[in-house]
Amino acid sequence: MAHPPNTLSLVSDIGGTNTRVALADGRRVLTDSIRRYRNADFAGLESVLSRYIEEEAVDPASACVAVAGPVRDGKADMTNLDWTIDETTLARATRAETVAILNDLQAQGHALGHIEADQITEILPFPDASDTATKLVIGVGTGFNSAPVYEFAAGREVMPAESGHATLPAHTEEEIELSRYVSTAHGFPSVEDVLSGRGIERLYRWVGERSGHPREAKASEIMAACAKGDDEAAHEAVRVFSRMLGAVAGNLALITLPFGGVYLVGGVARAVAPYLKDHGFSDAFRDKGRFAGFMHNFGVAVIEDDYAALTGSAAYLASRNL
Template sequence: MPHPANAFALVADIGGTNTRVALADGRRVLPDTIRRYRNSDFAGLETVLHQYVADEGGVDARAACVAVAGPVRDGRATMTNLDWAIDKDTLARATKAETVAILNDLQAQGHALGHLDAANIRTIIPGPKAKAAAAKLVIGVGTGFNAAPVFEGNGVRLVPPSECGHANLPIRTPRELALCEYVSTAHGFPAVEDVLSGRGLERVYAFLGAEANDPREAKAQDIMQSCASGDDPRATEAAQLFTRILGTVAGNLSLIQLPFGGVYLVGGVARAFAPYLQDFGFSDAFRDKGRFAGFMGNFGVHVIEDDYAALTGSACHLVALQGA
């Protein structure tokens, strides 16, 4: 059945591999309208959105917001892991929406906080009760890595973007130094994302093979499956090393942003690691800050297990833009 014109907003979450598109009624994403498209099947976002509009019976949206895995500046986004460029004119042309917005995907995740089902939030490290307006931090671990703080003030939520996944990987041990040297051969620079991402997990696994003079490769999905089945000790070792580095980086970002309202891990890789973070040393690495180890207890850490949180955040951002 065709949707009524100008009744809903169109929201999209553009990852490195797939794009999810849906309609939203206010802050609520309509589950029956969610569709997923493989990016490799399309030349760019405009063709994806044309396909979605057609798939939804020629829907005419009143507003549109897309969340993009890449930096956004002056209304234009450049994908970090996909050769697409996106601007507001393209978005308006593709959707015929009167109001359009482009967010970094972590900004969208930040706008979703407080509007997600509590059943989809898994606590890894409990934190003390905080005021509703306390700063928060979202950390995305998926095809890439990024983070964004979430600030509240005078009824307005501010989620500034960053590209911290391309900062230097921290080094605390000789083994981590060896890993940095190993991954730097890919780009000449050992960035956080080179380890803390799906491809990064694969690099950690390959590094352990090189270290053991027994080189083997494995896909991230297979590594996590082996963690569950216990049939490959190297997969478990790779996941443990990954987890400790994730804890170190998350702790560093927490000291920078002071998210007394909580740290929220998001993304497909974060969700896959959620059952293992406690056993694989995340908490110890997160708190391992010398004389600030006790202070780290101020920050609770959670994993958002809602695959569509960025869609909700995009819808919430549009509501705020339109003053509804």
């Protein structure tokens, strides 16, 4: 084997489109072992991991996978992918002695404190806070979700959630109109219908229809057009996205009180990061009536590290000696 047997951990981040797999030595992910697979090319996770183990020639001692979907009693149902993952399947695929399944935002929460400083971009300043202050990770990518991070004497706990399927907030005329527009998708205006990759695309269509110039584009094309500055509809879509993200993040901050900071993660979060400061994110985040001043207690940053969920999975295994 290319690696000594039963010495390394296998970690994986399973998104709606791609699955990343890597090896870890304790909390350290071996970057040269990271491989990416298109989910559409495989019937399920077991075939992905079997391929990786064959290609990497490894017999892992433990394995942890982070999945974009709810995890309950050791079983995960993917939100944007027709895969079901359980611990029995994971153990069979990896032949690891111990296995764990986390929600992807749980893995991102476990990564906090193990990410290089140059991979964190500040959006709103961080006030002083204790080392045990609660933190909050918010994932914006193929889907949307969040998870509070709690520090206890016995160790860190990251609570799972499915907040992307909560009702989209709407209190301005613009937001009410948007809410009605997105509800035509499945009869219910969810946060994820706007704050995700396909949400950017939906916003772009909405902006075009409002102006009498209907148009469609992929999220990557919209962001490229916004950067180029030659598409007013793209700019407007990003403005609405930024304000809505601020409003939702502010709501979640009031629910969880993350005095240790709010951390935005995911591909879409990284794509919109350069526009948040100038497109109304902070105003919407703090627009909480008489609690507007209180909202200055919460710093906000974007995690630029695309492999943070792998690091978090490795940290989870190491912290529990799995």
